Amino acid sequence: MEVREALDILKDNGYKFTRKREMFLQLFARERRYLTARDVLEHLKPTFSGLSFDTIYRNLAVFTDLGILEETELDGEKRFRFSCATSGHHHHMICLECGKTSAIQACPMNEIQSDDFFITDHKFEIYGYCQECH
């Protein structure tokens, strides 16, 4: 995912262009790792002094709905990252220190079948520390 592409998706879906949204996307494009709402606030506070959580959460939700961001929940906090170039279904190895990820193509669901459960979703994540944080 690129900033330009994300902005086009926003426009195509009738959302307005704002400098905040552009900066949000540039932040995610630059960082390419999982960030919390607080991370976003702290990165953008210098630029937008009055930035509110409402704005951050609302935009994170919009971006996630549009497939621009991927979301996960870890340690009681939602975390977001720019959708991987790796299009298609995949999973992540996640650094617990910095949020950096490594994509995993293999999906364990390929070998799963169930008679007694109607399956709607699944989660497979590997946690640890990346080379820099280890």
Added chain:
Amino acid sequence: MEVREALDILKDNGYKFTRKREMFLQLFARERRYLTARDVLEHLKPTFSGLSFDTIYRNLAVFTDLGILEETELDGEKRFRFSCATSGHHHHMICLECGKTSAIQACPMNEIQSDDFFITDHKFEIYGYCQECH
């Protein structure tokens, strides 16, 4: 895991026996599914009118530390269930309606290897609805 066994573990680790702890364990033994702290409160409120969240969370943490309960986090809430008879490493299919589970023996980590991440943990869960809730 059985209530008797759990109480022995408590005793062996120097924790005191209380009727609340016994009732907590009986509740989990009876339900055999994932419960939230609120679920526990509501189930035990009739018996212990003044039961506080502090007591619930503290005991859930103790039980989890001792391996009596298994813990997961779903939808922004911690959930706990009696440790499966299925001893050894396993994963779960979880009913999003009632918390009932079905154990999965296969672990996707068997086929994973990583050079650039120091792996400490992983999570694999399948979500859906059980026969009764579907």
Added chain:
DNA sequence: GGTATTATAGGAATGATTACGATTTACCTT
């Protein structure tokens, strides 16, 4: 440029969880 609609700020409300001081209880010793 004018107008309708969406976005945002700021702060209040919510929901889960944790922290804390005071009181009660379990368990060990005698």
Added chain:
DNA sequence: AAGGTAAATCGTAATCATTCCTATAATACC
């Protein structure tokens, strides 16, 4: 069985992430 000590509990306040609300501001379309 009584007493002392440490742990457990209650009741409530604090915390943290997230959502909700209302007035104001900015964007996009005509």
